[in-house]
Amino acid sequence: MDGKILFLDLDGTLLNDRKEITPVNAAALEGALARGHRVVITTGRPLKSAIQQAEKLGLTGEGCYLIAYNGAVVYDTCRREQIFCRALPRETVAEVFDEANRRGIHVQTYDTWDVLVEARNDNESVRRYCGRIGMDFRVIGDVHRDLTEDPVKALLIDFDHKEPLEEIYDWLRARMAGRVDVFFSCEQYLEVVPVGMNKGTAVADMCRRLGVDIAASVAVGDAENDISMIEASGTGVAMANGIPEIKAAADYVTARDNNHDAIAEVIERFLP
Numbered sequence: 001m002d003g004k005i006l007f008l009d010l011d012g013t014l015l016n017d018r019k020e021i022t023p024v025n026a027a028a029l030e031g032a033l034a035r036g037h038r039v040v041i042t043t044g045r046p047l048k049s050a051i052q053q054a055e056k057l058g059l060t061g062e063g064c065y066l067i068a069y070n071g072a073v074v075y076d077t078c079r080r081e082q083i084f085c086r087a088l089p090r091e092t093v094a095e096v097f098d099e100a101n102r103r104g105i106h107v108q109t110y111d112t113w114d115v116l117v118e119a120r121n122d123n124e125s126v127r128r129y130c131g132r133i134g135m136d137f138r139v140i141g142d143v144h145r146d147l148t149e150d151p152v153k154a155l156l157i158d159f160d161h162k163e164p165l166e167e168i169y170d171w172l173r174a175r176m177a178g179r180v181d182v183f184f185s186c187e188q189y190l191e192v193v194p195v196g197m198n199k200g201t202a203v204a205d206m207c208r209r210l211g212v213d214i215a216a217s218v219a220v221g222d223a224e225n226d227i228s229m230i231e232a233s234g235t236g237v238a239m240a241n242g243i244p245e246i247k248a249a250a251d252y253v254t255a256r257d258n259n260h261d262a263i264a265e266v267i268e269r270f271l272p
Contacts, residue, residue, distance in 0.1 A: 028264035071202035087150035200228025
């Protein structure tokens with residue numbers, strides 16, 4: 001297959017601080033697609049939110065795909081079909097909920113279209129989260145008995161203090177090693193996903209599926225959960241507004257940030 005494949009994180013990367021795409025970035029993406037390149041939204045967001053964002057951005061034509069839940073779901077936005085999904089066992093999610101509840105940390109999971117929280121959870125946190133990503137939430141009684149399908153991830157949130165998340169991060173890595181992967185997608189969000197599922201493995205898998213040499217892939221991100229795809233891709237690009245760790249892992253750091261057309265800069269440089 002001719003052309004390159006561009007993997008783009010959403011928040012802090014393709015989207016500016018107002019959760020919008022700049023006109024310059026939009027035009028650059030349209031040009032890249034017209035030249036035969038592929039564009040893959042690659043996000044930690046749930047599938048529903050990622051689809052809504054792809055539609056809002058106009059990334060639903062031929063050559064457009066998305067990776068949601070940090071790699072656990074792959075979706076063809078042109079054909080509107082799910083290509084791949086890997087979930088967490090319900091009993092594993094319930095164990096995460098039990099420990100988070102014991103520590104007083106907000107925790108949530110997902111079904112196909114909604115965020116799920118237990119009745120005892122902090123609904124203010126989930127309302128704030130859903131307001132950010134444009135989704136609804138549903139209250140269930142208890143994850144031990146009320147989950148009807150294996151979820152693709154759990155998410156722990158603390159909007160005010162990172163220390164409680166750091167402490168449970170250590171506990172999860174020690175207690176659930178080999179069963180889950182755990183990482184921060186931003187200062188407030190701690191992700192718990194199926195082991196081996198991350199943006200890096202998703203990048204490699206997507207290149208295989210589309211018949212694109214991974215050397216012809218370009219990945220752009222700003223946060224900890226983007227590091228794996230920065231390292232896995234042919235060309236890893238860190239945003240100027242990215243964390244120091246991702247800049248250290250990248251082949252290139254943009255001169256512009258997410259508010260000033262950085263994606264157009266990347267396309268001009270790597271996908272002419």
